[in-house]
Amino acid sequence: MQQFKDYTGSVYGGLGHLLYTYSQAKGLVISEKLEQVQNLERFDFSLLRDLLTDMQQHIHMPALGLDIAEHVQPKHLGIIAYIALSCNTLGEALQRYYDFHRLVYDGSALQVNMLGDYLAIGWGNMPFHITTQVTHELAIALMLQFMKYFMNCEDIQVHEVHFVHPAPKNTVLYEQYFRCRVRFSQPVAQIILPVHELAKSFCQGDQTLQNLLMQQAQSLLDKLPHSTQLDQRLQQAILIGIQKNQYQIEPISQQLNMSVRQLQRHLQQQGTTYQQRMQEVRHLLAEQYLKDPHLSLQEIALLLSYSEQSAFQRAFKQWTGFTPQQWRQQQYL
Structure with a gap:
């Protein structure tokens, strides 16, 4: 240029x-x-x-x-x-x-x-x-x-x-x-x-972030047959963790005052794993961000804690069958 x-x-x-x-x-x-x-x-x-x-x-x-x-x-x-x-x-x-x-x-x-x-x-x-x-x-x-x-x-x-x-x-x-x-x-x-x-500390920073993002992620809880308060807290913890690049199961379980084994057992009873829940949140957040035409794919990858844009693109295609750019273009047809 x-x-x-x-x-x-x-x-x-x-x-x-x-x-x-x-x-x-x-x-x-x-x-x-x-x-x-x-x-x-x-x-x-x-x-x-x-x-x-x-x-x-x-x-x-x-x-x-x-x-x-x-x-x-x-x-x-x-x-x-x-x-x-x-x-x-x-x-x-x-x-x-x-x-x-x-x-x-x-x-x-x-x-x-x-x-x-x-x-x-x-x-x-x-x-x-x-x-x-x-x-x-x-x-x-x-x-x-x-x-x-x-x-x-x-x-x-x-x-x-x-x-x-x-x-x-x-x-x-x-x-x-x-x-x-x-x-x-x-x-x-x-x-x-x-x-x-x-x-100076921010006024309910986590709550504010939750209000912005949980609109999309709430649909995950709606799919659970027996959603509990723990599921809601887990959802919020993953949302915040992804923003801070601290979304691994160890820090998340600590936030929930649980051992890793206890959290894994809870998710096993629901027929899922922590990795699946985390990827579901990433998927919904990705679609939320892609609806913002001003965010580039590189910025979205960063928001989702991917080290490289290519890793985000591969994951998104596995979730939807489309590349992020193809999915975004469909929104404006």
Whole structure:
């Protein structure tokens, strides 16, 4: 692929869906450009910038990026959201965000720096003329809004927020939103957090993940003639375990306060094995993820804890008789 001088990288397709959702909520006319990105796995950052600029010209709203971020849902951020939902603390979630941030936006490396008792997270390599105030608003607000969405009632305390573009007319809106000092015309767009915030635990992270995924996995329990509370707990443990790549029978049985032998005996009485139950969950999760047109096969393989995409493809063909790509294409016929 040819690289142009001002190539700005690509963004996750779910951000296009977020803009669509926001436009509908605000009663805006859906442009042809916005329609065209709805089923793309990724699209150029420059197109996201242009969509935001067009939106700004039509709606004339100050701090537009902050308002759009209020509508974010896990599906708009894709794999990072699914992974973050299995984390226990803010620090763990931020570490995973750092590991996989290029899946949301691959044009600029995420910079994480320690500043004494503070942690600065920002984007410093984007040329000034390629970005806008709204693109930086959206980037920072999306990260903060998503983290706050899954925290306990006690919100994340932000120390400062920096933007590279000049201050707009009404800076009070920004200070009210972030509830901290907001600086403009800074060298780097970044959010600065006290280090002690990293130890904060997420609000029922496992429960949130369960609610997202159990909609599909519940059908497995419905097939069991005598579903028990243990089966439901096992289902949840496998779901969470797959997200964390800790789905082997040993850690799962420990979560259930059982020995491996006790769990195997329980499943034997139902005419199944742990391996079969785990693969059934993987199968249903795979179909759930494949219905999201923005997730690539590589990302889905990672979400299902496969070390290689080819291993996921072989397993899926054994389950359904189709390759993942063939199955996905059938959904849009």
